[in-house]
Amino acid sequence: MKAHFILYVEDQARSRAFYGQVLDQAPILDVPGMTEYELGVDSVLGLMPEAGIRRLLPELDVAPGGPASPLRAELYLHTASPAESYARALAAGATALSPPEPRAWGDVVAYCLDPDRYVIAFAARTTEVP
Numbered sequence: 001m002k003a004h005f006i007l008y009v010e011d012q013a014r015s016r017a018f019y020g021q022v023l024d025q026a027p028i029l030d031v032p033g034m035t036e037y038e039l040g041v042d043s044v045l046g047l048m049p050e051a052g053i054r055r056l057l058p059e060l061d062v063a064p065g066g067p068a069s070p071l072r073a074e075l076y077l078h079t080a081s082p083a084e085s086y087a088r089a090l091a092a093g094a095t096a097l098s099p100p101e102p103r104a105w106g107d108v109v110a111y112c113l114d115p116d117r118y119v120i121a122f123a124a125r126t127t128e129v130p
Contacts, residue, residue, distance in 0.1 A: 004036070004076030004121075006046035008053055015047045034105070046076065057097055057111060057119075074119040078107075085122035086110035094120065102126060 009015040016035045029036040035047040079085045082100045094112040103109050106127040
C-alpha cells in the first residue's frame, strides 16, 4: 500500500517553497491544486490549497482560514479495491462523503470521514497522469 499524506494549505506556492527547502528536494508533481514530495518508497506528502478541497467536496462546507478550519488533513491510500476499502471504513463507523468515482488526476477515489473528521481517500490508479 502506498500512503499519500495530504495537507490542506493556505498558499500552495509558499508551502511548496517551504517543504522543498525542508525536504531538500524538488516535488515529484507540481500542478495547480497539488504539489507532491516523495517521502519514501511507499509514502508521499501532498500539498493541496484549501480552495481545492472545497471544490472537490463542497458538501463539507469547509471554511477557509487556517487552524480554525474544520478539516486539516487527508490520508490518501492507494489500495487494490477502493470500493472494498470504502465499505470496510463505513462498516467501522466512517461517514460517507463520496463513493468511488473516476477523478481528473487518473485515479478512482472514494472519500469518507473518520471519527475525528480526518478525510480518508481510497484510490486506485486507472490512467497515467497527464
